[in-house]
Amino acid sequence: MTDAAEIIREIPRELANDQIVPFLLKQNSAWAARTAAARPEVLAENAVGQTPQVLWIGCSDSRISEACLDLQPGSVFVHRNIANLMPHDDMCTLSVVLFAVHTLRVRQIVVCGHYDCGGVKACLDNKRLGLLDNWLKNLRDVKVRHRAELEGIKDEKQRTDRLVELNVAAQVHSVQRMTPVIDAMRERDLKVSGVVYDVATGKLRHLDVPPDADADQYICY
Ligand SMILES: [Zn+2]
Incomplete structure (x- = not known):
């Protein structure tokens, strides 16, 4: 075979x-x-431990995963949830970030959104989804903050795509406001970036996330 x-x-x-x-x-x-x-060395190295340089944050959608990076197992530490959200009140999210930053000492955190995201579409449709409505609250907050811009986009797909991008930027800022990340950005130049995956082409696009204008309000001494 x-x-x-x-x-x-x-x-x-x-x-x-x-x-x-x-x-x-x-x-x-x-x-x-x-x-x-x-690649026998990959499994031999993985048997000893992991030293990933990247924390990858993505959506649970079956069409998109860190596999699109074409890297070997052991390269990327991963956290995925519906709509790639990074709320500060979710123990799983906070634990992943803390472990990746403090213990693994990753050099880069990447928030990856994707076009045609079901979570984003559900948020724009205002459909009731039970428990999931609580999870998507974070995303609804992003929608509300950018309501004027989004309502000005008449094409439904373009409006959805735009909220996908705005959400990635918001989640990048959310990560940058987490205490371990604030410290690591200052002490060892940890970077946090946003990308968007196109499910139709398989390609990632770097998102130009503006600096967090309110960053100073989240630093505690
Ligand atoms: Zn999604």
Whole structure:
């Protein structure tokens, strides 16, 4: 069997539900064998520990992940949630940032949004989504802050794309207001950046995030 034949991009729809995990294990077995053959040093290094240089923050959407960076396992520490939000009252989010910054000492934090984001579309549609409405509150705050600009965009897709970008910028600022990040930016020049992924092209675009005009209000001595 060739490498190309082993790479299956989709879980066959005809599988029974209890056949899915065995299928995933088979896939993993082929991947592990390919990785061990092509880059044995990667698995050997990963067995010793991790020293990622980047914290990647992305959406849970199945179409976008850090896999688009084409890096080996061990390169990127990852946090993903619906609409790539970075609220200060979420223990998981804060723990990931603290561990990445204090323990792993990453050099760069990247917030990645993506076009056609279901969370962003739900926010703009004002549809009631139960528990998820609480999670999306952070995103609704971004929408409200930029209400005039967004309501001025008549094309629905363009309006959604714009909120995707505004949200990335807002989450970059949110990360920059977290205490461990404030300290690391000052002490060792930690960087925080925003990018947007296009699900139609597979390409990332760097987002020019303006400086946080209120940054000084979040520094505590
Ligand atoms: Zn999304």
